[in-house]
Structure formats: C-alpha cells, structure tokens
Amino acid sequence: MTQKRNITQGYLQKTLEAKLEWARQSTEIKAGRKESMLSMLEKRGYVNQIVGSRDDLERLMTEKRIGIYCGVDPTASSMHIGHLLPLMVLYWSYIKGFHACSLLGGATAQIGDPIGRTTTRDIQHSSVRKVNMMKIHLQLKAMWQHIEDRAREYGYQWEWAWRRELTNNNAWLHKLPALELLKLAGRGTRLGTMLGRDTVKNRMKSKEGMSFAEFTYPLLQAWDWWHMYSTKDIQVQVGGSDQFGNIVAGIDTINWIRHNHYDPVFLQDEKPMKEKEEFLKKPMGFTVPLLTTSSGEKFGKSAGNAIWLDGEMTSPFDLYQFFLRMADADVHRYLKLFTFEPLNELEKLMEEHNKDASKRVAQHKLAKEVLRIVHGQKIAEDTEQEHRSLFKKPSTSLPQMPAKANRESPPDANRALNETAPIVNADSPPFHSLTLPKSLVYNQPISRVLYHAGMVASRSEGHRMIVNKGAYLGARPGGTGTMSDQVDWTPSTNFEGKETENYIIGGDTLFVRVGKWKVKIIKIISDEEFEEQGLMAPGWEEMREGKEVKRLTDQKGPDPGEKPIRAEPAL
Numbered sequence: 001m002t003q004k005r006n007i008t009q010g011y012l013q014k015t016l017e018a019k020l021e022w023a024r025q026s027t028e029i030k031a032g033r034k035e036s037m038l039s040m041l042e043k044r045g046y047v048n049q050i051v052g053s054r055d056d057l058e059r060l061m062t063e064k065r066i067g068i069y070c071g072v073d074p075t076a077s078s079m080h081i082g083h084l085l086p087l088m089v090l091y092w093s094y095i096k097g098f099h100a101c102s103l104l105g106g107a108t109a110q111i112g113d114p115i116g117r118t119t120t121r122d123i124q125h126s127s128v129r130k131v132n133m134m135k136i137h138l139q140l141k142a143m144w145q146h147i148e149d150r151a152r153e154y155g156y157q158w159e160w161a162w163r164r165e166l167t168n169n170n171a172w173l174h175k176l177p178a179l180e181l182l183k184l185a186g187r188g189t190r191l192g193t194m195l196g197r198d199t200v201k202n203r204m205k206s207k208e209g210m211s212f213a214e215f216t217y218p219l220l221q222a223w224d225w226w227h228m229y230s231t232k233d234i235q236v237q238v239g240g241s242d243q244f245g246n247i248v249a250g251i252d253t254i255n256w257i258r259h260n261h262y263d264p265v266f267l268q269d270e271k272p273m274k275e276k277e278e279f280l281k282k283p284m285g286f287t288v289p290l291l292t293t294s295s296g297e298k299f300g301k302s303a304g305n306a307i308w309l310d311g312e313m314t315s316p317f318d319l320y321q322f323f324l325r326m327a328d329a330d331v332h333r334y335l336k337l338f339t340f341e342p343l344n345e346l347e348k349l350m351e352e353h354n355k356d357a358s359k360r361v362a363q364h365k366l367a368k369e370v371l372r373i374v375h376g377q378k379i380a381e382d383t384e385q386e387h388r389s390l391f392k393k394p395s396t397s398l399p400q401m402p403a404k405a406n407r408e409s410p411p412d413a414n415r416a417l418n419e420t421a422p423i424v425n426a427d428s429p430p431f432h433s434l435t436l437p438k439s440l441v442y443n444q445p446i447s448r449v450l451y452h453a454g455m456v457a458s459r460s461e462g463h464r465m466i467v468n469k470g471a472y473l474g475a476r477p478g479g480t481g482t483m484s485d486q487v488d489w490t491p492s493t494n495f496e497g498k499e500t501e502n503y504i505i506g507g508d509t510l511f512v513r514v515g516k517w518k519v520k521i522i523k524i525i526s527d528e529e530f531e532e533q534g535l536m537a538p539g540w541e542e543m544r545e546g547k548e549v550k551r552l553t554d555q556k557g558p559d560p561g562e563k564p565i566r567a568e569p570a571l
C-alpha cells in the first residue's frame, strides 16, 4: 500500500514539475526570450498550410505540452523518403518535450487514401498486408530508436515528460461498430463539403468513378484522430502536403462530436467554457510542404524510382548517394529539413561548403545525418567510409556509379547469411529478409528454422534458445489476417514442426525475432525454385542429400539381395 502511494505521489510530483517547467518556458517564449516551437518549425521549412490561424497554433503549442500525431498507411512494403518529412516534425516535437505519436494505418490501408489517385487501389491479400504492416512497423520503431541517439548528440537530454508512441489504428477501427461511426463522424460530416473536395470531383468526372469506401476514407482518418484526441489528448495532426483536406475533415469531426455526442461524458458545451479552457482543447493541424528540387523534380525519386527507407529496397549506399548528388542550390534547404543541426551551425557549414563546392561537404553531412536517422549510427558511418574511399578524388561532377557493381540492392540475403553478426543492437537494420525452401520450414521445429535462417550457429543452440524463451514468432496462430493493436509476437515454446506452420502467413512468410531486435522475414519458396536460384542455407545440403537418397531409394526400392548396412557400433 505504502509503495503504491509513493508511486502515485512521485507521479503527481513529476507531473507538477513538468507543468511548471512548461509554464516557465511559455513565459520565456511570450516575453520573446525564447523561440516558439512553431517559429522554429517555420524557419526550418516544415510548415506549409496551417488549418486555422497561425497565431492560434503558435499559442497552443506554447501554452500546452500538446500531443501531436502523423499517420502512415502501409500500402507498400516500405516507407519512402517523402514519409520522412512529416516524421521529422514528430521527432522534433518529441525532443522539444511534446507527446509525439506515429500512427500506423493498419486498418486505413485496407481502404487506401484516394487523395491524388486516379484509380482505386487493388485489394491486397491479407498476407501481403500483414507483411507490409510488419515491415513498416519495424521501420518506424527502429527510427524512433535512432532518434534517441540523435537527440542525445544534439544535447537534448531525455526528460520524464517526453513521450513517443507507435500505435496502429487496427486497435480501434477493427472494433468500431458501423453505427457508431455513422452516428458520430457520419452525422457531423456535411456531404457538400465532401463533394467539394478535388479528389472527389476529379474522380466523379473520370470513367473510374469512386467507391463509397474510398469516399468515406476521410471519416476513418477523422475517427482515428477523434479516438486519440479523446483517449490520449492528441490535439494536433501533421501530415504530408496532400493531407490538408483530411486534417480539415478531422477537425470538423472532432468539433462536432465534442458538442453533439450522445454521451454526456464527451459533451463539452453543457456549460460554456472559459475562452482559455476552450482554446486549450481545440484540435489543430498543419501540412508539410511538397518537396521539389531546384530543377522542378519531385523529391524522393531517382531516375523515376522511389527512394525507399528499407535498406533492402534502396541500399544505404544508394540512399547516401541520392543525397550526395543533391544540387548545391537545394542542399541548404534539405539540411534544415532532415537534420537536427542548429541553423547557425548550418550557416557555418554552408560557408565552408561554398569555399569549394566540389568537396560536397554539405551533401556529405546531409547524407550521413539522414542515414543516421533511417539506418542508425553504425550503418551511417560505414556507408560514409565506403563512399569516401570510392570517390577519393573530389571532382565537380560526381562520378557515375559503376552500374550495380558495388552494391546490389537488395543484397543477397542468403549469401550474407553466415556473416550475420550474432550480437544485435538497435543499430542493426530493423529486419533482414531471406528466402528458405519449403522443406526447411514446413514440418520443422522452430529451433531448426532458427538454424536454417542463420539466426543461431547450430541446431542445439536453436534448441537452447527456445528453451530459454529467447525466440518469438510473428502473428497469431490461425490468425484471420488481422493483426491486432501492435504487431504480435508469441514466444515460441518447443514447437513441433506442425505448430510452426500455424505462424506462416499466407503460406509463404514467417516472421521470427530473436531477442529484442533481431528480426528475420523468411520468404518461403518451393525447393525447386530455391535450387534454381542457386540459393544456400544452413542445413540445405544435408536436406537435399537426404531427399536425393530418399528419391533414389524410392525409385529403386530396397534390393532384397543387398545386405542391410549397419552402423558400426560405437566403441
């Protein structure tokens, strides 16, 4: 009991201190002695359109340690570099003491945001969806981890009141009754407004038309925000340059529900609120700019291909290269957006850069900082080294990469198998993918799968790991295709072969995690395909030989005249 009271009092004490600290800071800002969060974001170039008035947003972020969120729909198997911009706003928010929440749209991805699309997205097989969701979940998680390092390096010491979160709208949208959505978000949404949106108008004019599901997408996004607003006090939404309409829809929905909810608990207009109280509850939002290069190209594409954050889709080498190639005219702007370096330091850096632009000092800094955020310190350093040794002689034009000679992307996961470092820290890529033949996974106890996947050095080590509950399998056995809140991990007990199969998603994908960080995404193909592709895996030779012997024996049948071969008794 005493313990409990102590904890509670400690908590209250900390809450109070955090409040006082915020009030102190807010006085400083108002007195003009400290820069406001919004001005900082504006100066660095993060703010495109604010929904509502700028002064209100500035006041809100000054007076209150608000919660802020940004959503990503896992419609592909990786985020691309464009996703990084609104995420940078979240990262800044976190290290400046706000509650920053990255939302993975596991549920919304099933409809797909129609903004900017001329056609409906194809429905994805549930296994593809799960794999995409898992991958992006791991990406977001790893990047949050890297941000901790970045924050420390720039002198932002963790404080108790800082909060970061990674959540998934599967958690509430899967349980949301249609009637509830219609009664609250539906009644608060005006058809005129929705029909007036460009996406809807354009699609209505086109032959393709628009499905009701896509039409209602903004309601789902609005519901997310309402849910987080009412349960986590998330009051601000930041989104990509195309998200303005969805943010407006969210604000309208929240305001409508706040004043018209059938449950008095949520009603906020029973007694007129004081202006200040009302103000501190207002939902607000803004978008980040659409990035283009000085030559007018959309940022994030190289030779027409997207630049991915997944190191297996765009290698760290290529990601570094992308930033290294950035035009001098753009690099300062991007340094402000994609690094945590103070602006005066960036000025100095640019001065140095301009002394001899051919050295690409600014581009190297930018590339390295982005890699630190996306892939972590170690990979950033290694990649920088790789580049510096490759392109020793500075020249005004960057040498063309020898076509694919240095780094295949994705690297051949199977060939690299044996080189996988046994110790994994937060700096490792969020996952490795590899391919295994069916007979090394199906009907195999999980301890063996660990061995075949190169996650342990021997079968017995695999066995020990399982006994110590050190390995986990992704998703639920017999799952129906919906992963609940977060991505599920089940500690694997000593499964028989048959049980492993329950965790295989869509017949061809298995997620395995060892310890906290080491995740393998195992793609399962037929033995024949595996063979054809010339792939290797621990235990495959033996299995193949075993199969060969079996095939031959099956073909020949036992020779009745042949003496059975007996193993020599061990001496």
Ligand SMILES: N[C@@H](Cc1ccc(O)cc1)C(=O)O
Pocket: 070, 071, 072, 073, 103, 105, 108, 113, 169, 220, 221, 222, 224, 225, 240, 243, 246
């Ligand atoms: N619609 C957003 C993603 C998103 C999903 C759910 C949300 O609650 C918020 C944002 C996009 O396409 O970029």
